[in-house]
């Protein structure tokens with residue numbers, strides 16, 4: 001302990017003497033004896049499972065305002081054998097941006113979140129600490145006919161979201177957020193600042209879907225804006241089992257991925273208010289007018305019985321608020337609020353579905369839902385642009401042949417260990433129940449819905465390629481090998497590592 005505590009002192013000394021802006025004075029270094037430490041530690045933790053007294057705490061949190069402070073943190077951490085956790089929005093489902101079993105520091109990018117939009121070029125540079133809400137807000141301030149195809153929750157950070165893929169209501173029209181990135185700046189293990197040209201196409205490929213944390217620290221992204229019409233239409237139609245929800249969900253599986261790519265209809269299944277009433281909400285964005293939407297729905301999904309009175313026309317940015325759950329007429333300023341309003345204890349898992357699931361099998365899910373209180377199954381349709389992009393274009397491989405993605409989510413309020421175990425056990429049982437009905441060999445999963453049940457790196461010592469391939473193939477399929485190759489080239493000593501990071505190939509001796 002004496003050695004490690006003096007090592008920590010040496011690390012802190014390294015940080016304060018090498019920080020070019022003298023960060024200690026400018027307040028960007030937070031140790032456990034500064035009053036800001038606890039504030040910054042908790043500020044963006046989204047999953048309360050990882051915010052208790054037994055959760056490992058960092059030696060230091062740094063909130064850099066300059067890139068040079070990140071370079072210093074990398075160099076001092078390497079020298080003094082500390083791990084780095086990089087945090088953008090803190091939404092990682094397993095807390096990997098602020099937790100580690102090894103002694104570690106957090107680089108929290110909350111102060112690096114400027115966004116500059118270039119309408120002529122139809123691009124924007126976005127710093128990695130920005131949230132989706134901040135991007136949507138800034139684009140909408142400049143233009144009514146531009147948007148960006150990324151996730152639904154405004155407090156999600158772009159550091160993790162873009163580097164893991166990122167999808168929302170426009171994925172059928174424009175693909176993932178990561179499909180629309182054209183350049184990036186990253187700081188590598190040697191502290192070098194590299195843009196696309198300097199990092200090369202392999203590394204630029206890897207950080208768009210392969211998870212940034214294995215490869216370096218992304219400091220900004222250049223995104224390609226997309227076109228949105230001045231008026232879009234939204235609807236949410238709720239159906240309980242008594243109103244034929246099972247038949248409608250079943251039917252939806254045959255059409256949702258084949259609809260015109262301007263039309264996105266997802267389904268959210270829940271036990272409403274924990275009252276043992278299963279409800280399916282058909283929740284939709286259409287990039288066009290109500291009239292056009294109704295005529296398409298009459299042709300493709302008449303069973304839902306959609307009428308004009310169920311639909312609301314609005315601007316694209318208002319639809320962002322709508323999907324985020326804000327009431328009609330809310331100020332756009334809510335998009336700038338970095339704190340996710342609905343923090344809870346939760347565990348999630350994901351699947352991809354290639355063949356429609358039968359009504360009887362769906363009923364088996366509803367039955368299991370009645371055993372829990374706060375549970376959701378979110379079904380996001382694929383097809384459209386997602387099927388046009390090849391599996392290896394970026395590391396995210398779940399393209400043609402996938403009807404939809406499922407996210408299973410269980411939340412709870414009592415964080416006591418036994419209670420938490422019960423909910424985690426429940427979702428694992430549901431996942432086992434689903435195995436015959438979803439993708440196989442591999443049973444695919446979405447990196448941004450991180451799930452450590454799929455496997456993790458060894459706590460001590462190296463993790464072999466074949467060990468990591470078990471979960472690597474689920475997230476990345478054939479792209480896993482190329483990710484390992486890139487990792488071996490850019491960080492052969494595996495400095496940037498976490499429980500599910502990409503391991504390098506062993507060094508040839």
Ligand code: FDA
Pocket residue numbers: 046085086087088089090091092093096097109128129150151152153155156157158159160161163164165166167168211212213214216217218219340448449498
């Ligand atoms: P966080 O800061 O926790 O980072 C996640 C991972 O990326 C960590 O490993 C971290 O170290 C690494 N990382 C972060 N910044 C980095 C950087 N600059 N350089 C290198 N590595 C970096 N997904 C989706 O596709 N669509 C959706 O609609 C939603 N909605 C949603 C709602 C809510 C409430 C939650 C909690 C999550 C989602 N997600 C989602 C999942 C989300 O995309 C996923 O959790 C992202 O990784 C979150 O990115 P953050 O930057 O917020 O997380």
